[in-house]
Amino acid sequence: MDVPNQYDExxxxxxxxxxxxxxxxxxxxxxxxxxxxxxxxxxxGNKTLVLQRDAEAWARSLPEMRAxx
Numbered sequence: 001m002d003v004p005n006q007y008d009e010x011x012x013x014x015x016x017x018x019x020x021x022x023x024x025x026x027x028x029x030x031x032x033x034x035x036x037x038x039x040x041x042x043x044x045g046n047k048t049l050v051l052q053r054d055a056e057a058w059a060r061s062l063p064e065m066r067a068x069x
Contacts, residue, residue: 014052019050
């Protein structure tokens with residue numbers, strides 16, 4: 001039986017560069033989202049990571065764009 005360890009959730013983590021590429025946003029925007037507590041990031045040594053579940057929650061929280069009447 002596999003026992004989960006504390007690093008299992010990091011397997012689904014994005015580096016900031018990978019997050020930006022995946023979600024088609026810029027690094028400055030991403031840092032601002034983190035600063036504004038809209039996007040959760042974690043540290044693993046010197047690396048800043050965004051867990052996949054946090055990236056998906058962030059994307060779901062974005063406002064819907066409505067067509068102009």
